[in-house]
Amino acid sequence: xxxxxxxxxxxxxxxFGGLTALDGASISVxxxxxxxxxxxxxxxxxxxxxxxxGLYRPDGGKVLYQGLDITHxxxxxxxxxxxxxxxxxxxxxxxxxxxxxxxxGHISADAPFEFGWARREGELVEKAFKVLKVVKLDHMWxxxxxxxxxxxxxxxxxxxxxxxxxxxxxxxxxxxGLNPTLAHELFKLMRELTQRGHTLLxxxxxxxxxxxYADYMYVLYNGRVLAEGRPGEVLSDPRVVQAFLA
Ligand code: ADP
Numbered sequence: 001x002x003x004x005x006x007x008x009x010x011x012x013x014x015x016f017g018g019l020t021a022l023d024g025a026s027i028s029v030x031x032x033x034x035x036x037x038x039x040x041x042x043x044x045x046x047x048x049x050x051x052x053x054g055l056y057r058p059d060g061g062k063v064l065y066q067g068l069d070i071t072h073x074x075x076x077x078x079x080x081x082x083x084x085x086x087x088x089x090x091x092x093x094x095x096x097x098x099x100x101x102x103x104x105g106h107i108s109a110d111a112p113f114e115f116g117w118a119r120r121e122g123e124l125v126e127k128a129f130k131v132l133k134v135v136k137l138d139h140m141w142x143x144x145x146x147x148x149x150x151x152x153x154x155x156x157x158x159x160x161x162x163x164x165x166x167x168x169x170x171x172x173x174x175x176x177g178l179n180p181t182l183a184h185e186l187f188k189l190m191r192e193l194t195q196r197g198h199t200l201l202x203x204x205x206x207x208x209x210x211x212x213y214a215d216y217m218y219v220l221y222n223g224r225v226l227a228e229g230r231p232g233e234v235l236s237d238p239r240v241v242q243a244f245l246a
Pocket of ligand 1: 016019020021039040041042043044045046047048
């Protein structure tokens with residue numbers, strides 16, 4: 001695996017019965033980059049994210065992370081290596097405070113290894129405040145998560161990933177349902193996270209906005225990579241335009 005790469009998925013094949021969702025897809029994700037996974041509906045984006053997070057076992061191909069072959073690693077093993085997946089609909093406990101959601105998101109991911117909770121409580125609270133500050137939600141720390149707006153819930157989901165010491169954050173359509181101003185703010189924050197040592201691989205449809213902030217883009221089509229490169233160049237590639245129209 002070339003140095004500077006955090007993740008390399010090569011020749012990934014995933015079949016569901018007779019349907020081939022991924023047909024030899026290969027992507028490389030450099031350390032501290034913001035990479036977009038784009039493509040029309042059904043092109044295999046979410047399936048690739050699920051293979052990388054360990055939710056699905058591939059039928060072929062390899063996934064390397066920090067040079068380690070994780071193709072067959074369990075999801076919790078990947079989480080301990082710093083691979084954290086967020087979801088389109090944030091999974092929060094609506095009656096719990098924002099702060100507790102950040103802390104307990106972390107505890108449950110780590111539960112079997114957690115001892116001496118009381119001793120660590122102070123540390124965890126301090127860390128939770130730090131990550132809430134990074135996502136600019138610290139002023140909301142004592143509010144119930146159910147009171148947050150759609151955009152703030154996405155920030156909370158990112159805060160939980162940071163609390164879990166995520167190195168590689170896998171995100172499924174974070175921009176969905178946000179107005180353009182909030183989408184700009186969210187992608188800008190994601191860009192800032194790359195300067196704090198995080199790497200983001202993001203399935204996204206809001207390409208006009210996300211393209212301004214991302215370093216690199218892959219376009220999947222029929223389970224393979226159709227185009228890759230700087231987002232501006234990829235989006236003006238006639239094959240990509242055609243794929244989105246088809
Ligand atoms: P995208 O995220 O690009 O919209 P997906 O990865 O969700 O595409 O899906 C790729 C193809 O695989 C689609 O044809 C979809 O219907 C199929 N697929 C995805 N997940 C499953 C599943 N769990 N069972 C059966 N087919 C699936």
